[in-house]
Amino acid sequence: MKAIVSVIGLDMPGIVAAVSGVLAQHKVNITDISQSYAQEFFTMIMVVDFETSNSTLKEVDQDLKEAGETIGVFISIQHEDVFRAMHRI
Numbered sequence: 001m002k003a004i005v006s007v008i009g010l011d012m013p014g015i016v017a018a019v020s021g022v023l024a025q026h027k028v029n030i031t032d033i034s035q036s037y038a039q040e041f042f043t044m045i046m047v048v049d050f051e052t053s054n055s056t057l058k059e060v061d062q063d064l065k066e067a068g069e070t071i072g073v074f075i076s077i078q079h080e081d082v083f084r085a086m087h088r089i
Helices: 015-025 057-071 080-086
Strands: 002-010 029-038 041-049 073-079
Touching: 002 015, 002 057, 002 080, 015 029, 015 041, 015 057, 057 073, 073 080
Parallel strands: none
Antiparallel strands: 002 041, 002 073, 029 041
């Protein structure tokens, strides 16, 4: 299963480390990553693969949300199919 991770917040050191650390704990592989900065604002989109993970999307979502609260950014994860359906024109 593939999923999309979105991160939005004020730029600061450690955002990528916090997100990738949670994913690594769950053995979720990052297959693509894009980051951008606009003044002090940070955004990141990751495509991740659950093939080697025993965790559920819900478990990873909870840990990502907790990590986001700790560092002060908004983090969400969506199943690839849901993401595609929401962004279909």
